[in-house]
Amino acid sequence: MAQSNIAMIGLGVMGKSLALNLVDHGFAVTGFDISDKHRQVALNDAKELMQQSDKGQLITVESLAELLESLSKPRVIALSVPAGKIVDNVVQDLLNAGLSSEDIVIDTGNSLWTDTEAREQRYQGQLRFFSTAVSGGEVGARFGPALMASGNRDAWNYIEPMWHAIAAKVDAQGLPVGPFEKGEPCAAYLGPAGAGHYVKMVHNGIEYADMQLICEAYHFMSDVLGMSAHEIAGTFSKWNQGVLNSYLMEISAEILQVLDPITGKPFVEVVLDKAGQKGTGLWTAVNSLQQGAPAPTIAQAVLARAQSGQKAVRVKASAVLKTQVIKDHYLDKQQTLDDLRDALYCAKLAVYAQGFDLMKSTSEKEAWQLDFAQIAKIWRAGCIIRAAFLQEITSAYQAQGDLDNLLFSSHFVQEVEKRSLGWRKTVANSALSGVPMPGISSALSYFDGLRCEVLPANLLQAQRDFFGSHTYSRVDEAEERKFHLTWSEEKRAQISL
Template sequence: MTSTPCNIAMIGLGVMGRNLALNLLEHGFSVAGYDLQADLTTQAGAEAAALGKAAFVACDSLAQVLANLQTPRVIALSVPAGPAVDTVISALLDAGLALQDTVIDTGNSLWTDTIARDKAYQGKLQFFSTAVSGGELGARHGPSLMASGSADAWRQVGPMWKAIAAQVDVAGMPLPPLSQGEACAAYLGPDGAGHYVKMVHNGIEYADMQLICEVYQFLRQQLKMTAPEIGQIFALWNQGVLNSYLMEISADILQQADPQTGRPLVEMILDKAGQKGTGLWTAVNSLEVGSPAPTIAQAVFARAMSGMKPQRLQAEKTLMLVTDDSLQMSQDDIIAQLHDALYCAKLCTYAQGFALMKATASEQSWALDYAEIARIWRAGCIIRAIFLQDISRAFEQQPDLDNLLLADHFRRTLTERQLNWRKAVANASLTGIAMPGLSSALHYFDGLRTGESSASLLQAQRDYFGAHSYARTDQPEASKFHLTWSQSPRHQVQV
C-alpha cells in the first residue's frame, strides 16, 4: 500500500477508462488503476508518468486496488456494458469490498440493467452510475457526466466529477481544458436516471447526425456540389444558430482529402453505417411509453437501410425516378431552405427527446431537472449545441413545460423558419431524395399542432372490428361507448 491512499480507482484502462484516469490525475486526484490486460495498466502508468503525475498506482490485482484506496473506497468501472459489470463487482466483493464502498458504473449500460443492479447490490455495497458522453477526447479533457444513485454517494463522488467535467462560461460556451466555469456534471436522481438520460442523448445524437447527412445528400445529389464546397457551407452555418459539435466535425470531414487518392475522403468511405444499439433502445422506449420520437426512430431505420447495400444498388437500376422537369429552384434559395429545415428539425428532435424523458420520469417517479440536463449537454458531449442554452432557459422559465416547441422562443423561431422547412421537404420529395429525418420531424410538428385529428376515425375502426369502445366528444372522456356496427338500425350502448 502507498503511504498516501488514492482518492479513486479506475478498473478498466481501455480508451475511456485510461483517459478518465488521466483527467482525474491532471485535476489533482490520485488514482489506483487496474486492467485484466497488464499491458493496458502499463500504458496508463507510462502516460501518467509523462504527465508528471506520480499519483497513479498501477495495480496487478483487485486486492491491491482495494488496499491502495482511502476509505470509504470509490471505485469506477470502465468495462463493457452487460455481464462484465457484474463479473467485476463480484470479484471486488470477493476481494474485500465493504458495504460503505461505492462502485460506479461508467459504461454505456442499459438503464433498466442499472436499476436491477441497484436492487441486487443493496446491503453489499453502494452502487452508483455515471453515464459519460464525449468519447475519447471528452473523457480526457472534459466529458459531460450524468450521475445517478444515492445522494450520499454523490456527495463523495460529485467534487471529483465536477472537477474533471467539461466547463462552460456564463454564456454557455465551452471553455478550454483546465479552465474554471460551470461544470457539465450533474446528479440526476436514483440509479437508472443517469443512464436513461444518456440513452436519450444518444437517440438525439442518432437523429442529429442523420439530419445533417440528409442535407449533405441533397446538396450533393441535386445541386451537384462537391464535398469540400458543402463542407464550407457547413462551416459557415456553424457560425450561427446551427453551431454545434456535429456541424463542426461534419464541416471538417467534408473538407478532408483522402491521403491515398486525393479525392474527398467521404467519397471513399462505404455508405454502410454501424450502430451500437442506444438509438434503438431510445426508439423502443418511445414506443413503450407512448411518447412519439419519430425522427429518432427514422434515424435508426436509416442506418438499417444503409446496410441494405446490395438491394439498394439493384433498386437504383430497376425503380425509376419520375420527376417534374419544370421544377425550378434557385441554388441560394435551396441552401437557405435547407439551413432553416435543419434547424427546425433539430429543435423537433430535441423536443422529442425531452418529451420522452418527461414521460419516463413520470413512470419511474424521477424528478428530472430538464434545465439542468440541457446545461450539462452544452459542452463535453456529442450533441452539444449553442441552442441548448435556449433550451435550458425555456425549462428554467417553465419547469412544467409539456413540450419544448411550446416555449415562446421556439414557437416564434418555428413560425419564422417554417415555410423554408416545408419547401425543403417538398423539394426532396419532388426530386426523389430520401429525407426521412427532416420529413418525420415536420410530420411530428404538424401532428403536435393538430387540435382535431383523424384518430376519431381510427378509434371507430377499432370499435367496428374489435369492439374496443370509444369516448364521445359530448360526454366525459372516462365514459366509454360501443356501437353494434353490423346491425341496422345502429345501436349504441355505454360500456
C-alpha cells in the same frame, strides 16, 4: 502503498482517458486492467503528467486485492467495462476481494438503465452501487466530458468534487471553456438509480437523429444541388457560425474537407455507405414506443442506419426501381440552401422536443423528478450533441420547468414560425427530387401532428370499434365514458369471408 482517491477498472480508450483526466486535476488514481498492455500504455501516458507538481498520480496493480488495499476509505471504484454481464462479474469479483458496504462502485459504461436499477437493488447492503453516464467520446473523457450521475445520494456527495473537477466547463454565457478554466461544470446528480443512464440513452437517441439530419442535408446538397464535398464543407462551416453551431456540424465540415491519402478524392466519397450502431439509439426508439411518447425522428434515424446496411439490395433497387422527378434546375441555389438551413434548425429542435418529452414521460412514471434545465445545462459542453441552442433550451426550462413540450417555449414558437416555410419547401423539394429525407420529413410530420387539434384517430378508433368492439369516447361526453355502436351485421359478417 500510497492511498489513492479512486480506482479505475478498465484502462481501454475511455477508462484510460478518465484516469488521466483525474490525474490532470490532482487526484491519485489506481488503475487495473486484465491486459498488461493497457496497464503499461496508461502508465506511459501518465508519466509526463506526474512530473508536474500540481498533478496527481497513477499507479497500476495486477489484482483486485491490491486495488482495494491502495484506496482510502470509503473506497471509490469506477468501472469502464463493456455493458452487460461483465459489469456484474467485476462487481462480484470485487465483493470476493473484500469490498465493504460503505464502498462505492460506479458504472461509467453505456448500461441499459433498467439494468442499473436492478443492480442498485441487488447490491444493497453489500456496497453503494452508483452510475455515471459519460458523454464526449475519448477526447471528452480525457479533457472534460458531460457526466450524468444517479444513484445513492450520499455517494454522490462524496464523489461530486472529483466529477466536478474533471467535467467539461461552460462560462456565464453557456459557451465551452478550457479544462482548467473556471466555469460551471457539466456534471450533475440527476436522481435515483437508472436516471443517469436513462438520460444518456436519450442523449444518444438525439445524437443518432442529429447526425442523420446533417447527413440528409449533405445528401441533398450533393445530389440535388450538385455541390462538391469542399463546397458543402464551406456551407456547413458558415452555418456553424450561426444558430446551427454545434460539435456535430463542426466535425461534419472538417470531415468534408479531408482528402483520401490513397486516391486524392474527398475522403467521404471513399467511405462505404453502411453505418454501424451500438444499440443506444434503438433503445431510445423502443422506449418511446413503450412509453407512448412519440419520437419518430429518432426512430427514423435508427431505421436509416438499418437501411444503409442493405447495400446489395439498394444497388439492385437503384437499377430496377424508377420514378419521375423534378430536376434541380427548377431551384434557386441560394434560396434552396437558406431553406435547407431553416429546415435543419427546425428538425433539430423537433428532435430535442421529442427527447425531452420522452424523458418527461419516463420521469413522471418513475417519480424521478428530472430537472430538464439542469440536463440541458450539462449537455452544453463535453458531449457529442453540444450545441449553441442548448443555452436557449436551458433558458426555456428555467423560465417554465413544467413545459408540456419544448416547442411551446415562446422563443422557439417564434423561431419555428419564421423558419417553417423553408422546412416545408425543403421536404417538398426532396420528395420532388427523389432524394430521401426521412429525418427532416418525419420531424415536420411530428410538428404538424402536434399542432393538429383534431387528428384522424377518430376514424381509426371507429374502425377498431367496428371490427373488435374496442369502444370509443365521444366529444360530447366525458372521455372516461366508453361507448360501443351496434354496427351492421351484414358488414361485420364480411370480416369472416
